Amino acid sequence: MKVSLSTAASPGAALDALGVACQGRGLNGIELVLEPGDDLEATAERVRASGVQLVALRVEQLEPSKINPLARLSGALSVPLSVPHDRTGGTSLPELAQRFKDAGGSLLYGVGTDLAQVLSAKAELLKAENPASIGLAWEIRPGSEALSEASAVLLALREHLRLVRLYGGGPEQREQDGRGIGPLFVDLAISGYGGSVVLTPSTPEELPRWGAWLASRKSAGCGSGHPPLGEHELDIRDVEPRDRLSMILGAFGALPRGATLRITLDHDPSCMYYALEESQPQGSFAFRKIGDGPQVWNAEVTKV
Amino acid sequence: MAEIDLDVRVIPPGEKHPAIFRAFDALSAGEAFTLINDHDPFPLRRQFEAMRAGQFEWTYTEKGPVVWRVRIAKNKS
Numbered sequence: 001m002k003v004s005l006s007t008a009a010s011p012g013a014a015l016d017a018l019g020v021a022c023q024g025r026g027l028n029g030i031e032l033v034l035e036p037g038d039d040l041e042a043t044a045e046r047v048r049a050s051g052v053q054l055v056a057l058r059v060e061q062l063e064p065s066k067i068n069p070l071a072r073l074s075g076a077l078s079v080p081l082s083v084p085h086d087r088t089g090g091t092s093l094p095e096l097a098q099r100f101k102d103a104g105g106s107l108l109y110g111v112g113t114d115l116a117q118v119l120s121a122k123a124e125l126l127k128a129e130n131p132a133s134i135g136l137a138w139e140i141r142p143g144s145e146a147l148s149e150a151s152a153v154l155l156a157l158r159e160h161l162r163l164v165r166l167y168g169g170g171p172e173q174r175e176q177d178g179r180g181i182g183p184l185f186v187d188l189a190i191s192g193y194g195g196s197v198v199l200t201p202s203t204p205e206e207l208p209r210w211g212a213w214l215a216s217r218k219s220a221g222c223g224s225g226h227p228p229l230g231e232h233e234l235d236i237r238d239v240e241p242r243d244r245l246s247m248i249l250g251a252f253g254a255l256p257r258g259a260t261l262r263i264t265l266d267h268d269p270s271c272m273y274y275a276l277e278e279s280q281p282q283g284s285f286a287f288r289k290i291g292d293g294p295q296v297w298n299a300e301v302t303k304v
Numbered sequence: 305m306a307e308i309d310l311d312v313r314v315i316p317p318g319e320k321h322p323a324i325f326r327a328f329d330a331l332s333a334g335e336a337f338t339l340i341n342d343h344d345p346f347p348l349r350r351q352f353e354a355m356r357a358g359q360f361e362w363t364y365t366e367k368g369p370v371v372w373r374v375r376i377a378k379n380k381s
Contacts, residue, residue, distance in 0.1 A: 001309050026313075026342060026370035166314060173316045182319030186327045189310040189337065197314055241317055242343035267317040274350030293318060 001164075001185075001193055002028040004055045006200035009170070009210040015050035021214040022052075029055035031165075031198040036061075040069040044076045055196040056108075056137075056163055057081040062088045067099055074105025080162055082108040082137040085121050097128035108137040108162050115149045118156045125160055135162035140184070142168050143202045147180040151187055158191050167202040171213035174237065174266055178294055235264040237296075245275050252276065252285065252301055260302040268292075269299035276301065308337035324348065328356065328376060336377035338365065344372050352376075 005027050010018055018030060030052050034040070047054055054077055059070065062083045074081045081100075088096065093109075100107045109125070111118050121136060128134055136157050140147070144167075154161075168176045185197075201210050234251050236244050248263060255261050263269065273287045283304060290298040310327050312320050327337055339345065349362050359379055366373035 001311050003311050003313055024370070169314045173314075177316035177318040179316075182315045182323035183326060185312075185315055186310060186323045186330070189308050189327060190330055192308065194307065194309065197311070199314070240342075241320075245343065245347065265317075267319075268321060271321060271347040271351060274347035274354070278346055278350055295318075 001189060002055070002196045003169075004029040004031060004196045004198045005214075006031040006058065006165070006198050007033045008058075008200045009207075010214060011207070015047065015052050018214075019050060019052035025214070027199075029053040029196060031056045031058055031196075031200070033058045033060075034070070036063070040066070040073050043073055047077060054079050056198065059083050060087060062091070062096075064089050064091060067091065067096065068103065071100045071103035071105045071107075074100065074107070075103040078104075080106040080108045080135065080137075082110050082163055082165070084139070085109040085111050085117065093124045093134065094128040097130040097134045101130040101133035106133045106135065106162070108135050110137045110139045110165070111153075111157065112139055112141065113145055113147050113150050113153050115152050115156060118153050122156060122160060136160040137163040137165055139165045140167065140181075141202065142166075142176045142179040142181055143172070147184055150180060150184045154184075154187055154191060158193070161193060162195055164188065164193070164195065164197045166197055166199055169197075169199040170201075171209040172202055172206055177266060232259055233262045233264075237264060237266045245272075248272055248301075249275065249279060252280070252303065255301075255303045257303050260300050263299045263301065265297045265299065266295065267297065269297050272299060272301075308335075309340060310337050311340040313340065313342050321348065321351070324376075325355070328352075328360065328378065331378040333378055333380045336361075336375050339374045339376055341372050341374075342370070344368065345374060349374075 005022050007018060007030060022030060032054055034057060056079050057074060059081065070081055096107055109121050111121050125134055138157060138161060201207055232255065234248065236247060239247055251261055269289055276285050276287060286302040286304055288300045290300065312324060315323050324339060331337065352360055361377040361379060363375045365375055
């Protein structure tokens with residue numbers, strides 16, 4: 001699977017600037033969200049001029065008058081267009097499939113983690129005669145939707161699955177802990193899914209955090225209200241995963257002999273133990289795990 | 305069997321390591337998956353050594369600076 005970013009994360013940003021932000025984050029490609037007023041004829045040129053790798057197009061509503069221009073755009077850029085399954089403006093799926101096929105494009109019906117919905121979309125898909133030009137986009141909303149049916153949904157839609165859209169991830173990752181994203185993505189990986197996972201903000205209220213996340217690789221931009229900490233205390237819950245180890249090893253390095261560093265984390269601290277074991281001389285530290293989540297863990301490291 | 309790519313950058317912190325072990329445990333002997341992450345997962349390797357000793361092969365296929373990729377294979381018993 002490839003992790004990509006939706007332009008919904010940074011509305012109004014120039015595509016090439018967003019491309020640079022993606023590179024900084026190691027993300028592969030961009031989903032372009034099209035607004036009702038966009039000049040579709042000029043969009044293909046705008047994308048080519050930006051040099052970004054596009055993975056998909058997106059509209060929140062498919063207006064009947066826009067079907068043909070959107071189909072042509074999808075064909076010209078060789079990327080699928082996704083639309084929520086109930087926002088296709090009344091045009092039947094076989095009709096849509098034919099029009100996208102004629103333009104060399106493809107259309108993806110967006111479905112939630114809802115088995116009944118997926119089965120009904122799948123039944124419609126099977127009525128169309130152009131399987132290459134239609135498929136499903138799985139829209140995963142860990143913040144507002146139970147993911148308990150995820151395994152069954154994956155089983156039902158996998159042969160038609162062309163795109164995954166995750167409402168969250170990025171700076172919202174921590175609040176989505178414990179919602180079942182881990183097992184879901186493991187199942188998705190094991191199913192052999194090799195397409196894109198597009199990250200998109202769960203709500204417009206999250207946009208400032210996405211802006212900060214994209215602008216800085218160092219800051220999670222959480223702005224949380226954790227109280228200031230005493231000496232030899234380290235709360236790394238707001239630190240990005242990639243920076244956590246160096247912060248802990250740095251704090252351990254600065255610790256006087258005999259002192260104890262108390263660490264607060266949002267995951268099992270066992271990996272911190274292994275990081276210390278790998279990087280510090282044998283017998284130079286004592287490690288104690290306190291508590292067992294599921295939201296907060298603590299660990300104490302004493303320099304011997 | 306298709307290549308299995310598990311990009312753990314989309315998995316929240318508390319679910320990352322359980323997810324990785326879940327993926328490994330789901331492999332048959334001789335199969336592998338590629339772990340993709342935004343930092344060097346060397347502590348995880350230690351954890352594998354402690355919890356799945358002798359059962360895995362660990363091969364870096366990309367070592368940063370932005371993305372790390374490790375192919376984790378399950379040994380034939």
